[in-house]
Amino acid sequence: MQNSLFFGEVFTRKRFLQIFWMLHLETFSTSDNSLRTRTQKVSNFLIYIDARFREHFIPGQILSADESVVGFKGKISFITYNPKKPTKWGIRVYVLADSATSYVCTFIPYHGKITTDSLIKPDLPFTSQIVLQLFHNIRQTWPDICGYHIFTDRFYTSPTLTSELNKDRCHLTGTVMNNRKDIPAVMKKPKLRKGSIKK
Numbered sequence: 001m002q003n004s005l006f007f008g009e010v011f012t013r014k015r016f017l018q019i020f021w022m023l024h025l026e027t028f029s030t031s032d033n034s035l036r037t038r039t040q041k042v043s044n045f046l047i048y049i050d051a052r053f054r055e056h057f058i059p060g061q062i063l064s065a066d067e068s069v070v071g072f073k074g075k076i077s078f079i080t081y082n083p084k085k086p087t088k089w090g091i092r093v094y095v096l097a098d099s100a101t102s103y104v105c106t107f108i109p110y111h112g113k114i115t116t117d118s119l120i121k122p123d124l125p126f127t128s129q130i131v132l133q134l135f136h137n138i139r140q141t142w143p144d145i146c147g148y149h150i151f152t153d154r155f156y157t158s159p160t161l162t163s164e165l166n167k168d169r170c171h172l173t174g175t176v177m178n179n180r181k182d183i184p185a186v187m188k189k190p191k192l193r194k195g196s197i198k199k
Contacts, residue, residue, distance in 0.1 A: 039111045050106055054141040059098040059105045063150045065131045068093050078112035096134035099151065106137040121164065125181075128161040135170060149173065159183065 069080060069090035080092045092110040097103060108115065108130065119129040120136055131152060139145060149171040152161075157174030159182045165172050178188040 039114060043109075043111070046107075046109055050137070051141075053104055054106055054138060057098070057103055057105065058142060058145075059103065059138065059148075060100045061148050062099040063105070063135075063148060064097050064099050065134055065150050065152045065156060066095055066097075067155075068095055078110060080110075094130050094134060096131075096138065096150075106134055108133060108137075124160060124164070125158070127156045128158060128164060131156050131161055132164055135165065135168065139168065146170075154180075 069082070069085060069087045069092055071087045071090045072079060073089045076091070078091070079089060081089055094108040094110065096105050096107070098105055116126060116129075119126075119133045121129050121132055124132070131150065135148070135150065146169040148169075150165065150173075152172065152174035154175040154177045157172065157176045158180050162172045176183065176187070
């Protein structure tokens with residue numbers, strides 16, 4: 001994947017820091033201390049940023065769906081920890097990126113059950129819902145797009161996700177766990193030569 005070299009030309013580090021220093025999240029005057037209320041302060045800002053990401057860039061047809069971790073060690077209930085990752089503590093963010101430029105087309109921060117409850121297709125597995133929601137976000141901004149191809153890792157790849165994306169004229173390629181539900185028997189122990197494929 002290539003770097004977004006144009007970014008530094010249109011948005012300098014100095015300008016970023018100016019905005020960062022002035023950024024303020026409004027505190028709601030309410031007695032409701034639920035998780036939903038506490039995340040609302042930052043959620044409104046993230047929703048706005050995500051909409052601008054989609055509005056100002058039409059992605060190429062090759063996309064990548066994956067997760068990232070934004071480093072954070074504060075006290076929140078949905079913080080994640082993975083000792084095998086470079087950033088061990090943080091907030092998980094699901095991302096759909098343009099493969100040619102690495103531009104983040106849309107993203108979904110993970111706030112625990114709040115996020116799970118808000119995804120489309122509630123009858124499907126969470127791993128399918130995430131990718132479908134990301135692609136749905138893109139189609140909300142650009143409803144006429146078609147012929148897209150999403151690449152995923154084994155955490156997301158499944159026959160269920162493939163079937164659902166095909167309904168939206170989108171292809172899926174990814175590594176797969178052979179114990180994933182609904183994986184055809186022929187794919188569990190495929191006899192393939194190097195460079196060959198199985199349809």
